[in-house]
Amino acid sequence: MAAADSPSAALRRRDLCSRGIRLAGKMRADVVDLLDAYVEQQGLDASASVAAVEGVPLAAVERWDEQTGTQRLLENLAAYRAFRALLAQMLEEQREQLGEADAGLGRALAAVLLQVSAFAYHLEELLRLESRGIPGEEGDGPPPPPRLSLFEQKLRGLGVLRELAQWAVRSGRDLRQLAKPSPANGAAPGLAESP
Amino acid sequence: DSHIQYERVGADVTMKCGSMDWDAAVTWTANGTDIDESHLNGSYLILKNVDLSQSGQYSCYEGSSWHLKYQTNLRVGMPPKEPVLMCRSNNYPKGFYCSWHLPTPTYIPNTFNISVIHGTKDMVCEKDAVPKNRCHIRYLQLFSTVKYKVTLTVTNALGKNFTTLTFDEFAIVKPDPPESVVAKPVPNNPRRLEVSWQNPSSWPDPESFPLKFFLRYRPLILDQWQHVELSDGTSHTITDAYAGKEYIIQVAAKDNDIGTWSDWSVAVHATPWTEEPKHLTTEAQITETTSASTSSFMAPPTTKICDKGAVVGSGAMAVCWTAGLVVAAYSVLFI
Numbered sequence: 308m309a310a311a312d313s314p315s316a317a318l319r320r321r322d323l324c325s326r327g328i329r330l331a332g333k334m335r336a337d338v339v340d341l342l343d344a345y346v347e348q349q350g351l352d353a354s355a356s357v358a359a360v361e362g363v364p365l366a367a368v369e370r371w372d373e374q375t376g377t378q379r380l381l382e383n384l385a386a387y388r389a390f391r392a393l394l395a396q397m398l399e400e401q402r403e404q405l406g407e408a409d410a411g412l413g414r415a416l417a418a419v420l421l422q423v424s425a426f427a428y429h430l431e432e433l434l435r436l437e438s439r440g441i442p443g444e445e446g447d448g449p450p451p452p453p454r455l456s457l458f459e460q461k462l463r464g465l466g467v468l469r470e471l472a473q474w475a476v477r478s479g480r481d482l483r484q485l486a487k488p489s490p491a492n493g494a495a496p497g498l499a500e501s502p
Numbered sequence: 503d504s505h506i507q508y509e510r511v512g513a514d515v516t517m518k519c520g521s522m523d524w525d526a527a528v529t530w531t532a533n534g535t536d537i538d539e540s541h542l543n544g545s546y547l548i549l550k551n552v553d554l555s556q557s558g559q560y561s562c563y564e565g566s567s568w569h570l571k572y573q574t575n576l577r578v579g580m581p582p583k584e585p586v587l588m589c590r591s592n593n594y595p596k597g598f599y600c601s602w603h604l605p606t607p608t609y610i611p612n613t614f615n616i617s618v619i620h621g622t623k624d625m626v627c628e629k630d631a632v633p634k635n636r637c638h639i640r641y642l643q644l645f646s647t648v649k650y651k652v653t654l655t656v657t658n659a660l661g662k663n664f665t666t667l668t669f670d671e672f673a674i675v676k677p678d679p680p681e682s683v684v685a686k687p688v689p690n691n692p693r694r695l696e697v698s699w700q701n702p703s704s705w706p707d708p709e710s711f712p713l714k715f716f717l718r719y720r721p722l723i724l725d726q727w728q729h730v731e732l733s734d735g736t737s738h739t740i741t742d743a744y745a746g747k748e749y750i751i752q753v754a755a756k757d758n759d760i761g762t763w764s765d766w767s768v769a770v771h772a773t774p775w776t777e778e779p780k781h782l783t784t785e786a787q788i789t790e791t792t793s794a795s796t797s798s799f800m801a802p803p804t805t806k807i808c809d810k811g812a813v814v815g816s817g818a819m820a821v822c823w824t825a826g827l828v829v830a831a832y833s834v835l836f837i
Contacts, residue, residue: 335759367646371595469647476672476759477645483710
């Protein structure tokens with residue numbers, strides 16, 4: 308625990324956080340572009356409401372300002388690991404549906420998948436710095452959901468990308484909180500409360 | 503027995519004199535003034551196609567005794583049109599506020615009721631004391647993709663109307679404009695202006711939720727703005743100002759990641775530094791005692807006018823000579 312508080316660790320944390328913030332920003336921009344392309348290619352209504360889909364990590368959080376640094380990192384890591392699997396599944400479905408017909412969308416999906424993987428790795432680095440154990444990935448996760456219809460796949464894809472875009476914004480905010488000097492080991496400073 | 507009676511503009515109004523029979527002899531007054539009998543049908547008062555000016559206190563008196571038999575406060579007005587509703591978060595991530603108004607007045611009292619739903623959850627929008635047509639909500643969740651639905655209903659005695667806004671958390675984020683914008687000349691730099699500003703005080707946590715800025719500036723004599731977008735910092739040096747020209751400068755702010763740009767800040771004016779005039783040795787033989795209190799409007803000595811920054815266009819020599827005469831003319835005025 309002492310190592311996590313050393314000056315060099317603090318510098319390393321700030322450096323990782325800064326790079327992470329830039330990664331998250333780039334990822335968000337690319338996800339937003341991908342979302343626009345996805346909606347158009349899949350013939351969806353951009354304003355369609357999509358019910359929360361099982362397995363898609365929700366970015367929505369209560370009492371965000373009260374979270375500790377470790378909580379932020381763990382929640383982010385769990386989310387991006389889930390997105391990695393979801394995007395891989397979307398890519399597979401895309402290839403099955405369209406083959407080579409829509410290589411552009413497939414490439415954009417693959418590029419975002421790469422960024423998601425890189426970001427997950429980045430989060431693991433930050434957790435190591437906090438001297439926290441990296442939670443293991445639970446094998447293949449929950450059993451695969453029943454096969455969805457083509458339309459259901461498209462809607463789920465919309466939900467995945469929307470939620471990922473939210474997470475990219477949240478991750479940037481989480482890392483800024485993490486980069487602030489912390490008053491105690493593992494405790495993240497809360498936002499100044501004002502009415 | 504006095505009460506309030508609301509009627510729509512253009513309506514025909516019939517007032518009965520309380521429990522008096524139709525054929526009773528009565529006198530009606532409006533705001534204390536007798537009403538002509540031509541408006542009566544028996545003891546009933548008939549007002550056709552009422553307008554706003556006919557609002558007031560109507561009283562009915564028994565013919566012979568002048569006992570007050572009935573009194574009503576007639577308020578002529580209109581049912582509400584669809585209200586105009588706006589919601590905005592200028593203090594993200596704390597919460598947002600909604601404000602509203604009617605596009606046209608109703609001339610009678612209105613009641614506003616606002617409901618806010620986030621998914622399936624009802625939220626309470628706490629009304630502000632000032633201004634009255636505003637309420638605010640604290641965010642319970644952040645980073646949600648679920649939209650907010652705000653419905654405003656306006657009701658008065660003559661009808662009701664409503665409007666609904668649906669939006670997501672990020673879309674309504676719009677900071678207040680930057681504050682304390684200051685623009686200053688830079689000594690010995692005729693083409694520079696140093697601009698600084700502060701984050702809007704309503705933005706609660708600029709460290710975690712940094713703002714980016716947009717600066718625009720132009721000389722007063724031109725219509726076209728120059729624009730600069732700044733991703734961090736609260737200052738900027740303009741380096742391409744026209745020498746000696748007064749500039750107007752404004753700044754806007756936006757969250758780095760979400761929402762929309764603020765309105766422009768209050769405009770500030772500044773003129774780049776110009777050199778103090780040295781001892782003049784023109785053919786007009788102006789004395790050294792010439793006042794130079796408005797140095798920013800005094801052209802520098804003839805040779806200096808020919809600096810790149812001060813001369814626009816070709817024909818520099820001719821401009822220099824002409825400027826020398828102008829200097830002479832101004833100097834004569836100040837003696």
